[in-house]
Amino acid sequence: MNTDPSQIQLTADGRLKHFLTTEGLSKDLLTEILDTADSFISTQERSVKKVPLLRGKTVANLFFENSTRTRSTFELAAKRLSADILNLDIQRSATSKGETLMDTLWNLEAMYSDMFVVRHADSGAAHFIAEHVTPNVAIINAGDGRHAHPTQAMLDMLTIRRHKGSIEGKVVAIVGDILHSRVARSQIHALNTLGAAEVRVVGPATLLPRDIEALGCKAYYDFNLALRDCDVVIMLRLQKERMQNALLPSESEFFKLYGLTTEKLALANPDAIVMHPGPINRGVEIESAVADGPQSVILNQVSYGIAVRMAVMAMAMSGQQSEQQAEQQAKGETEA
Amino acid sequence: MKYLHIRDARVIAPAQQLDQVCDIYLSEGRIRAIGQKPAGGTIESTLDANGLWLVPGFIDLSAHLNEPGFTQRGTIFSETKAAANAGFTHVCAQPLTKPVADSPAVVQLMLEKSASAGQAQVLPLGALTQGLAGEQIANMVGLTSAGCVALSNARKPVKDAYVLRRLMEYAATYDIRLFLDANDAALSAGGVMHEGPTATRMGLAGIPETAETIALAQIILLAEQTGARVHISQISCARSAAMLRDARQRGLNISADVAMANLCYTDAKVQGFDGRFHVQPPLRSESDRQALLAAVNAGELAICSNHQRHESAAKKAPFAEAAVGIAMYDDFIGLLLQLVDAGELTLTSALNALSKLPADALQMAVGFEEGKVFNAALIDPTSTNEHGVNGKVVATFVDGFRTLKA
Structure with missing residues (x-):
């Protein structure tokens, strides 16, 4: 596989399904992220801050590299979208025992997560995971090597x-x-x-x-x-x-x-x-x-961080859902 | 005498300036006649080679055969078979095995496995330093007596210029051939691809051209001083080709090769973080690739496969973590013909770079002459392989013995 890193993050109809890099995304899409984040900023000023967009979904924070701050803002963003959150400090568990990244991913897939938030020291790690995990898991890049921190x-x-x-x-x-x-x-x-x-x-x-x-x-x-x-x-x-x-x-x-x-x-x-x-x-x-x-x-900047992360998580999850629906529809049509 | 008759092949042998459709008659592994059947004797079997190319067997100046030590990736049998399928009759095996080929015992084992495989013949490269650690001189005389055609450090760093000088002096004493790669370990440390716009965009640590050219300058100067017989393995930069040309003009006898991947691909291949293209030396810029092609066309540079098979899991990792090296044999002939079809290499110089130049570096005879042992590949340039790529080797003859049957 040799996929364009900027295109792998989009659905067939151009919606965000992973968020790996800002490179190659259209002005409209980037603006949509900012507009969505703006709308979440107003919810963050309310006393009840939760919105139900990710209710019933599980978000796994996969931090192969330490970062308490970034991880906390992602965790808060996921909670405010009503998702269940799984924090995995992989740096100290799996990979130090010689497990490959693929092994780790297969194990995590078995936990039926809907979204992985990935921080990794290798450039291209989030892209690699997006290419190799089962479809329908949204990947949000929380920083890969020197490559991207979108x-x-x-x-x-x-x-x-x-x-x-x-x-x-x-x-x-x-x-x-x-x-x-x-x-x-x-x-x-x-x-x-x-x-x-x-x-x-x-x-x-x-x-x-x-x-x-x-x-x-x-x-x-x-x-x-x-x-x-x-x-x-x-x-x-x-x-x-x-x-x-x-x-x-x-x-x-x-x-x-x-x-x-x-x-x-x-x-x-x-x-x-x-x-x-x-x-x-x-x-x-x-x-x-x-x-x-x-x-x-x-x-x-710090306070906007939560709103932006809520925005991309909500958008990527919705992109994944629309892609699943389109697939099921196509399947239904061939069966009929 | 009973002959094997190869009929109507387009026989192409750059070393003999031969390119014509004709018949070849073989017996006892040797060429008995080119053109007319010799008087006397009978034809035992005829191979119809109409529309096929008969070319001198390719000699690979670098490949990793993974045995002993890494047989989960491939064995001498599987890899020399793959080599024969790509038209190679001889393969120089890098010493990066486990244990390292720094003792006659390992060399002996490789030669025995090669003989019993009956595929492309292994020409072992012995370790240049003990354990390939780059510090102590390996038992050079012992290794060459055991059958090593040259010594190589398999792209592992030699500690410093002092050790390199002594290695070259010692080798020169016994006229032992050295295969050296030009790579300054400090300048390439941490790097995983060509330093340039793609590396910057991908956020991958780069290997600058100077990692190669500075090391090459050092080797050239020490070769001039010590008189060691040196072949440079796998250059990747335009500048290196120019430096070698200059050195030869000054009178230095120095040969070099380029890995097939560096003739086919550039650093642009890394854009999707595709771990398959994590190779050393790295894939460089288009202008480097063009200069390397030009050097092959000028007859200055041999082509090697630098084939290295890995388990698929080892390549399935984020780019920097993906195992270094690429399996080349399976698509080799297709890639070669693509370069020829695209007009990037002339057929004559491509064949020259795969047979005559490597043979010269190893002081082997090559080509088609009456009385000579028959090492050849029969290529069908039109049939497609399983990947839909044009070009297929239909028969390979190693020392007159047919390893691959159509």
Whole structure:
């Protein structure tokens, strides 16, 4: 099998049935995700927050890589859609005993889940699972290697839309460790599809992957230059191990060149917003005064995360159901 | 004398500049006549080869036969049979077995299994370093005396330039042939595919061209210094082909090969995260592929299969976790003819790269001459195989013995 990663996530009539990557999805579909998420934000402000869209469904959280934060937001999103939730910390159980990913999947299928939320250290893992599990299980990618983190990217899009009105025509800078970032890759695809005027990636050559501009962005080494005319500044988290791998000399030199300070932010448009997928390293990629300042929307991002995850879970489940119905109908017709 | 008569074949032998429809008469495994039946003797049987191509048997400079040690994937019998079905009469077997082929006992076992299989003949490659660990010199003389045609480290890293220099010096002392792969372990560490736009898009760690070219420069310089007899296994970059050309122009006698997969595919194949295409060296860019094809057409590069069969479960994993290597024999002839049909390789240079050039690297005789042992494949270029691909080997002769019957 050699399926196009962007097409495997759609039903025959173009509806979402898995959510693996923002790449290749239409503007209409991405907008539908944002609109649906918007509608859930209003339900989240009510005292009774549950909606019954996934009642009777079982969602399995398959985290092959630790992430308490992402897992919690998915768990909350599933609960607010009235689903039953199964949390599996696979990192410590199956795969450490030499079980292959396929073995693990076959075991999980036997539990009759309707949706897998997958976090895995290998790029393409969610795509692999979508290709190989039984049909009718929706796969939501919660981060695969360096490849994609589409729900994070969509909550960022929602943040931009709610704070800047629209993504169209905006200049967006993504700053820091682009090389290892699945978030950056998913953001670049989503921003381009939703009509951003320019996407800039900013960092030293060691942290910008080769041929990154082929994804539809402009590479900048000079942060000051990249901030000019910016409407949105997205700071990425810097992992400590980058220093050991000879990618960077020190945190302090990185902060001097690419850390976001009040002075630097003044180079962007005056109404620019500052984002960060979290967790933030204060004083490494961002100064506290900026992270907690009036232009920061970092905490809003977290609250939108639940709504966006509710939206893609509801949409993918509905896509799966419509596909099952279509299959049954087709089967009924051939039998008749 | 009793003859096997092959009638009306299109006989193509680049080494003899032969390409004509004619008859061949064989007896006792040797070619007795090309064209007219020799005077005296009788024809015992006739093989009608009308519309078929009779070509020199292919010599594979690299394959993994999985025995001993990994017989759940394949055995010397199954893999040499698959090789014969693809037109190969001789197969250089990489030493990455279990135990590693670093002792005469393992080599002996491979040769015995090969002889009893009666398929394509195994030419063992001995381990270049003990345990393929890249540190201590293997018993080179013992291995070649046991029947190894050359020594290889099977794409396992040699510790450093010091060890490589000593390996080459020692081999040069006894005029032992070395099959070296150009791969800088530090530059390729962690990489699973060609470093370029596709790797960046897929979020897969890349292997830069410099991992190959820097290691190749090191080998070329040490070969010039030590005088070791070196063949470079599986180059993948345009730049490497150019570097080898330069080295030869300076007078260095150095041969090289390219894996079939790198002539057929590019890194674009990885786009669906398809684990089948997790190979080493990695599939590179279209411009690399074009340069490699050009080098084959120029007669500078041999073609090897670099065949490696895995259990299907080992390939069924996220890309980086999928086992490295691809089974090539089953579709080999179809892929080759596709390259020829598409005008990417000329038939003559394709055959040359599979027979004459590998034979030269191993100092073997090849081609069709009266009195010579008959190693050949009879190809039907029009019939389709089970995958609907054109091209099928209908008979293979190894040392005059027919392994495959139509």
